[in-house]
Amino acid sequence: MANLSIHSKKHKVCVVGSGNWGTTIAKVVAENVAEHPDIFEQDIQMWVYEEEYTIPSSSKHHDPGSALSTKPQKLTQLINGLHENVKYLPDIALPKNIIANPDVASTVEGATILIFNLPHQFIGRICDNLVGKVLPYARGISCIKGVSVSDQGCELFSESIGKKLNIYCGALSGANIANEVALEKWSETTVAYEPPAMDSKQPTPEGSPHGSTANLTSLNNEKSSPKAKLAALPAEYPPLNHKNIRSLFHRPYFHVRMTTDVAGVSLGGALKNIVALAAGFVDGLGWGDNAKSAVMRIGILEEVKFGLQFFGHSCRGETFTEESCGVADIITSCSGGRNFRCAKMAVKEGKAIGEIEERELNGQKLQGTSTAYEVNAFLKVKGVEGEFPLFTAVYNILEGNNRPEDIPRLVEGHSRADLD
């Protein structure tokens, strides 16, 4: 590739988060900055929630002769010394240009690209700590699956981040089981990125193919957010267009498709968990592959409807029906995901799903049940429960108002939609 860069600066990339998925994404981007030294600086700062960790005796890094190996150590020091996240992504060698950093403010210092990849319950606090610490022209990518839905409204995590830090924030989501990606087994993902044009005198400095006005506005802040003006990326940097953003994430084993639909990408990752519960219910009844694929198909169409109805100005139906973050993530989640598995077990064993959750998940909670409740509360407020028969059926099954056997009858009206 000819390297005729006219740009005096390069992009500094950091990753905020270092769990299983966060560390995997750090590995991906660390490999890519090494392949594109004309665009990106080489070090990837990765924020790690600092904790003490003792290497288990089963680890290849365990050395019974060494006191260091048998005593608790700082996780950042272990990661930087061993080039492995021994706690959250064991046995995966990390590129040496990943630098674990326990301080979130210094992690983002000078970074033009901030990748957020941490459990959603930490976003608020972390962003509070970052206010005033990020470059005004930084851009974010949220890898956090899901959206914050309540009867109050429906907000994308990329929006929450973007608003709090006053930066543009896109999203990454797909059929990506973290361990498979870490092992470099092939998968695809979807990256949504479309910063607004900065102002009329600076036409689309990012070179975005769709330099329209911001698509950040969600359903509920239509009134509340006369948008604070975002800072344009200085001309010394290579543009952050789709080509360059893609080169940060695309690997031979991790294929990236770019889109402009942040809402669709974010919603797919949340709503699929409701669909996975439904698929688990009918599979638990022993109804076979026809019924399971019917539930998945209906689920995809309810995702489309949800997106268009509540994020219509920025959402595209094709994001759900054609992209990895939509149809492919539905397929993967309904194959062996934990929501699917627990729902199936619950029906097979005739137990409440909460009981299965407690027994199987070691204190963790199913994403699908809370999303089903949140989405239902939202649909009730909007008065459109009946327009989402599958999402509503899952809620009512969880509540004990319906049985899994009722699903065909409950969604039957859906198949008549073409005649109405």
Add this chain to the structure above:
Amino acid sequence: MANLSIHSKKHKVCVVGSGNWGTTIAKVVAENVAEHPDIFEQDIQMWVYEEEYTIPSSSKHHDPGSALSTKPQKLTQLINGLHENVKYLPDIALPKNIIANPDVASTVEGATILIFNLPHQFIGRICDNLVGKVLPYARGISCIKGVSVSDQGCELFSESIGKKLNIYCGALSGANIANEVALEKWSETTVAYEPPAMDSKQPTPEGSPHGSTANLTSLNNEKSSPKAKLAALPAEYPPLNHKNIRSLFHRPYFHVRMTTDVAGVSLGGALKNIVALAAGFVDGLGWGDNAKSAVMRIGILEEVKFGLQFFGHSCRGETFTEESCGVADIITSCSGGRNFRCAKMAVKEGKAIGEIEERELNGQKLQGTSTAYEVNAFLKVKGVEGEFPLFTAVYNILEGNNRPEDIPRLVEGHSRADLD
């Protein structure tokens, strides 16, 4: 339902074919005509290829004391006596209004609705026997999966039937494993039906919502078929609109969505078999659910592209991405279908797929391999192999030119489509 029919005649329905799937569809429509006596006559003639059959000793119908039960009998007599297709759909009770008929001409006599459900290699001969025997205003529905593809062109079976009999022929296809439907396990299907307006003086007698000109023309007969005029349905019959066609197929356990896209419905059932081979290849490599769903997603998009490119005037992309005959049939076929299973075994065991086919299928042939070869020959003639990297990869893997491990690299360009 108020029964205020102003029509002096009712529709007579027959089923041409009585295999596993043919008998299942006969059961479905026999149940439905009983529920809609205002629209349909009650008897369903079902054509059976006559053969002698001996009830196996394992059958509940076997009576060692009876000579009848231990000697070969005519299959039609067994079906009509036992109300069960003991050979092709054993242990499923059939409605008594199904009448097995060994004579195809008398099966279709007086029928206004002909349902074709037989192996595709018999279509030509059967239709030859039917020329001049069907009502001129009869309508067909083809349940035959697949299309006839060769380097000569690409023809839908519904087209072959329609042209030969000079009737309109729609199509039914979906994620429908016959035995599951026969057991009344829930599934969905897609029925494509849109007869052309008959002529300008008889505006859309069928009440079709899209009474446009015929969409029968396929790629290759654009020149050769100045369409013979189809006969209009006499006004004494209830209209054959979407509502009434749907009522013939829709059951509480078999949900029907209507569409006008005959090409899309037919293509989905053929092309999915190529995708199922690809899914089996990557699953055989142990690449996990991410990779499998990626293959399926790309497969759906290549189906869309194939349909739009070669049947663009009548084909809709949504048929593949949103309907049972598209995405859901892909999912079911890539879960446990025989193409998927054999491809997976071939890779796991390091054997040629032909060897697995021979061992596993008891003399039967995989649909996917022949479709992959036919489609490839067609794409080569058109000079567009490179635009269908997954279909082409499957062909080249079957030919030994590529290995399953090459799939990510071969389809990688596809993920850049958004940048080109």
